[in-house]
Amino acid sequence: MPVERSALIGSWIRSGEEDGPEERVYRRPDYPFPPARGRESFELAEDGRLVERGPGPTDVPTEDSGEWEFEDDSLRLRSPAGERALEIVSAESDRLVVRA
Amino acid sequence: MIRHEYLSETQASYRRNLEGVERRTARSIASGRAARAVSRLVKVSVVVHVIFRREVENISDAQVKSQIDVLNRDFRAKNPDRSQAPAVWKSLVADANIEFALATRDPNGKATDGITRTKTTRTSFLPDDSMKTAAGGHAPWPARRYLNIWVCNLGQNLLGYAQFPGGPAKTDGVVILGSAFGTKGTAAAPFNLGRTATHEVGHWLNLRHIWADTLGCGGSDFVSDTPNQAGPNTGKPAFPHLSCTNGPNGDMFMNYMDYVDDVAMVMFTPGQVARMNACLADIRGGLGR
Numbered sequence: 001m002p003v004e005r006s007a008l009i010g011s012w013i014r015s016g017e018e019d020g021p022e023e024r025v026y027r028r029p030d031y032p033f034p035p036a037r038g039r040e041s042f043e044l045a046e047d048g049r050l051v052e053r054g055p056g057p058t059d060v061p062t063e064d065s066g067e068w069e070f071e072d073d074s075l076r077l078r079s080p081a082g083e084r085a086l087e088i089v090s091a092e093s094d095r096l097v098v099r100a
Numbered sequence: 101m102i103r104h105e106y107l108s109e110t111q112a113s114y115r116r117n118l119e120g121v122e123r124r125t126a127r128s129i130a131s132g133r134a135a136r137a138v139s140r141l142v143k144v145s146v147v148v149h150v151i152f153r154r155e156v157e158n159i160s161d162a163q164v165k166s167q168i169d170v171l172n173r174d175f176r177a178k179n180p181d182r183s184q185a186p187a188v189w190k191s192l193v194a195d196a197n198i199e200f201a202l203a204t205r206d207p208n209g210k211a212t213d214g215i216t217r218t219k220t221t222r223t224s225f226l227p228d229d230s231m232k233t234a235a236g237g238h239a240p241w242p243a244r245r246y247l248n249i250w251v252c253n254l255g256q257n258l259l260g261y262a263q264f265p266g267g268p269a270k271t272d273g274v275v276i277l278g279s280a281f282g283t284k285g286t287a288a289a290p291f292n293l294g295r296t297a298t299h300e301v302g303h304w305l306n307l308r309h310i311w312a313d314t315l316g317c318g319g320s321d322f323v324s325d326t327p328n329q330a331g332p333n334t335g336k337p338a339f340p341h342l343s344c345t346n347g348p349n350g351d352m353f354m355n356y357m358d359y360v361d362d363v364a365m366v367m368f369t370p371g372q373v374a375r376m377n378a379c380l381a382d383i384r385g386g387l388g389r
Contacts, residue, residue: 017335035277036258
């Protein structure tokens with residue numbers, strides 16, 4: 001089933017404990033995440049703005065702002081942290097899966 | 101992911117200090133000063149500030165001591181699980197020659213057990229140093245003489261965070277979530293072997309994450325004997341785990357400065373030991389004397 005852009009809007013936090021060999025899993029902030037040394041996350045706004053968060057050099061979470069686009073099942077994230085493309089495998093309301 | 105230093109974003113003076121720390125570290129390693137430092141045992145005086153609201157957060161003396169024991173094993177390469185290091189890296193398991201002891205004298209010279217206990221009204225703390233003030237937490241003992249460790253209910257599901265050398269004295273030290281501290285009491289798997297403090301004290305002694313905090317393969321942890329690595333590893337990876345064309349051995353995920361579970365991290369390298377001792381010979385030269 002093709003992924004709708006609207007299904008991607010909002011915050012996604014890496015749920016590495018659920019990763020498969022070929023897949024990375026993200027969950028919504030209300031998911032009961034266990035403690036971790038740090039988690040990568042991103043927030044996709046309707047108007048194309050992006051906020052990326054992740055562990056900093058001393059484990060304090062830090063964030064960068066940028067833009068995002070969605071085209072051909074590929075989510076493109078651009079911020080001072082760099083540019084990357086995530087190939088979407090599936091996007092449910094509470095679970096986003098991308099190709100590792 | 102590449103990430104900005106929290107403090108360097110907010111304090112230009114701290115950013116300049118960090119650059120100065122790197123120059124001094126490089127000089128100290130090149131001149132042999134770091135090597136001379138590692139040849140003698142350094143004993144670091146530790147104060148543990150337990151900040152609690154609920155009684156269960158007021159961890160026992162035994163739990164605190166179990167953490168000091170872990171630091172003493174890990175920084176002396178006496179941890180029995182160092183045998184997990186893959187054969188190709190066994191020769192890189194390095195003794196930092198650093199020991200830790202709970203302080204026996206407080207800043208005023210009075211006898212102490214090296215543990216402070218402070219009741220707070222805060223249900224949890226953000227990683228914003230608020231536990232390091234008398235308002236809600238406990239102010240540090242002088243950072244030139246003590247390693248300050250705060251144990252509290254750290255929020256955002258974080259296990260701990262640190263401050264590099266060269267930062268403000270009033271926030272110097274490391275912060276650890278109570279359930280990730282030590283090996284007893286409230287310590288909970290998979291972070292119940294005391295390795296969060298080993299990792300954070302590594303940062304406090306100027307070690308970087310082994311993946312160099314960069315998105316991809318372009319960064320460096322300023323250590324030549326750790327392989328280039330794309331990003332953090334988590335859980336209990338299987339050897340080898342390849343990234344950044346670092347085959348055949350791949351990532352050194354069993355290094356204390358990766359993000360794996362406590363049971364999966366077992367070693368520092370000689371390059372990391374040199375950086376820590378450069379720090380102890382210079383920026384943190386007041387410790388252990």
